[in-house]
Amino acid sequence: MKRRSLGRSALSVSEICLGTMTFGSMANERESLAILDHAYAAGVNFLDVAEVYPVPPEAKWAGRSEEIVGKWLADKPRAAVFLATKVAGPGGGWFQAPVREGNTGLDRHSIERACEASLRRLGTDYVDLYQTHWPDRVVPVDEQMEALDRLVEAGKVRYLGCSNETAYGLARSLWVSDIRGFARHQTIQNNWSLLNRRFEDELAEVCREEKVSLIPYSPLGAGVLSGKYQNGAWPVGARFSLYREYNPRGKAMSERFVNPRSLETTGRLLDLAREAGISPVTLAIGWTLTKSFVGSTIIGATRVDQLRDSLAAAEVKLSGDVLRACETITREILYPLG
Numbered sequence: 001m002k003r004r005s006l007g008r009s010a011l012s013v014s015e016i017c018l019g020t021m022t023f024g025s026m027a028n029e030r031e032s033l034a035i036l037d038h039a040y041a042a043g044v045n046f047l048d049v050a051e052v053y054p055v056p057p058e059a060k061w062a063g064r065s066e067e068i069v070g071k072w073l074a075d076k077p078r079a080a081v082f083l084a085t086k087v088a089g090p091g092g093g094w095f096q097a098p099v100r101e102g103n104t105g106l107d108r109h110s111i112e113r114a115c116e117a118s119l120r121r122l123g124t125d126y127v128d129l130y131q132t133h134w135p136d137r138v139v140p141v142d143e144q145m146e147a148l149d150r151l152v153e154a155g156k157v158r159y160l161g162c163s164n165e166t167a168y169g170l171a172r173s174l175w176v177s178d179i180r181g182f183a184r185h186q187t188i189q190n191n192w193s194l195l196n197r198r199f200e201d202e203l204a205e206v207c208r209e210e211k212v213s214l215i216p217y218s219p220l221g222a223g224v225l226s227g228k229y230q231n232g233a234w235p236v237g238a239r240f241s242l243y244r245e246y247n248p249r250g251k252a253m254s255e256r257f258v259n260p261r262s263l264e265t266t267g268r269l270l271d272l273a274r275e276a277g278i279s280p281v282t283l284a285i286g287w288t289l290t291k292s293f294v295g296s297t298i299i300g301a302t303r304v305d306q307l308r309d310s311l312a313a314a315e316v317k318l319s320g321d322v323l324r325a326c327e328t329i330t331r332e333i334l335y336p337l338g
């Protein structure tokens with residue numbers, strides 16, 4: 001597995017990162033540990049967790065993903081694993097933010113408490129990358145970056161990152177860090193795939209100019225790009241079959257991912273993958289790795305056997321014709337006006 005650097009740091013991580021959002025919910029503990037073992041043996045040294053995982057949020061599950069990763073980590077050399085986790089922020093999408101003393105934001109107190117609790121569950125005294133999971137536009141950015149910087153100063157966190165951010169939010173936090181002398185964000189973790197290329201509209205420029213790496217999540221569009229939802233299928237056990245009606249923000253999560261536009265794009269990509277003689281999963285993840293702004297692509301799995309095609313993306317060489325076809329298909333459908 002090749003390594004890449006993150007942001008301005010000298011660190012290098014595997015170009016595929018294993019996401020753990022399903023650990024303790026859609027993947028039980030035994031399966032989760034097997035997924036971790038398999039990915040690690042294949043050279044994946046970068047893990048992504050969050051204080052709110054697993055999803056969907058249920059009180060009985062809160063913090064389980066970090067506990068499972070902590071259990072797995074216990075007999076590994078700590079330095080061999082690059083561990084990323086997140087403090088929640090006000091929430092969105094699949095998760096509801098934990099309430100700490102009546103507060104759901106990224107204030108100093110919440111950031112400190114969240115980090116302590118994550119370290120406890122992970123069974124370690126530092127994390128390599130600490131990310132804000134969801135932006136907070138109420139608490140001043142100065143307070144947020146100062147609180148994060150203190151964690152770096154204290155040695156509890158090595159590097160900082162943000163998630164689900166906008167170009168404005170990222171640029172503003174970098175500016176605050178620079179003028180106040182705080183540690184800066186080295187990474188941004190946003191949804192980016194052949195089904196969602198919004199990152200390229202504005203954020204790619206900020207990342208290129210400021211040397212911040214994208215660590216994209218949902219590179220398979222949460223499973224849609226595997227083709228499993230084509231032709232009206234809702235396969236037994238698949239994420240959006242299980243949570244088809246799950247509706248945290250007025251629109252079912254399944255509709256945001258499984259819709260006529262995403263299915264049409266997927267249909268054309270399935271044909272392309274077939275012609276290229278590779279799995280659509282390998283094509284979708286392999287395509288993300290061709291972009292220089294990507295530090296590491298965060299894959300997800302609910303079963304060990306799903307890793308075969310995802311990990312194959314680290315070895316595949318996509319031809320110029322295939323890459324051009326990916327551009328045409330996604331731009332025609334996602335950006336019909338050019």
Ligand SMILES: NC(=O)c1ccc[n+]([C@@H]2O[C@H](COP(=O)([O-])OP(=O)(O)OC[C@H]3O[C@@H](n4cnc5c(N)ncnc54)[C@H](OP(=O)(O)O)[C@@H]3O)[C@@H](O)[C@H]2O)c1
Nearest residue numbers: 019020021217218219220221222223226238239299300306
């Ligand atoms: N920062 C954020 O807000 C945020 C949000 C989302 C994700 N993330 C991070 O990114 C990670 C990955 O996200 P994701 O799970 O949405 O990524 P994804 O790679 O787009 O989707 C992974 C899912 O696709 C399905 N799948 C994978 N391989 C498959 C195969 N070969 N055949 C058929 N289905 C397959 C599985 O779901 P089923 O088996 O259930 O269908 C699997 O859980 C998460 O674990 C988390 O660490 C972060």
